[in-house]
Structures are given as structure tokens and as C-alpha cells.
Amino acid sequence: MQLPFTKEQFFDLLAAYNVGLWPALLNQAAWGFAALFLLQAAVFFWTGVVHGRLSFAPWRNAWAPVA
Secondary structure, three states: OOOOHHHHHHHHHHHHHHHHHHHHOHHHHHHHHHHHHHHHHHHHHHHHHHHOOOOOOOOOOOOOOOO
């Protein structure tokens, strides 16, 4: 099947679309998820690295197969 445009033209169209509508493309909930993701990263760093409680050793309990 022959397309009426080249691959470069298609990607240029997508780039122009994203540049033209960039602020409107973000879902309002995305900002909340981004904030929660950064908070999760900070808690992970604080608990695991600062307090030294980051461990990759397997646990031998009932939750191990679920994890």
C-alpha cells in the first residue's frame, strides 16, 4: 500500500501538532501524578539511602510469593 506522504512528512506533522498544542495536551490529573511520583522518589531516597534501610535480600514470609 502506497501512502500519500513520506515518513519524514508524517513525523514533521506530528512535531508541528505537538508544538502547536503543547500546553493543552496535558491532562489536569497529570500534574498531580507527577507531584506524587516526585514525593514517592523522595520518600524512597530518604528511607532507603539516608536511613540505610534499602535491601534487596529476599524475605522468607507469606508475602514473598506475592511480591
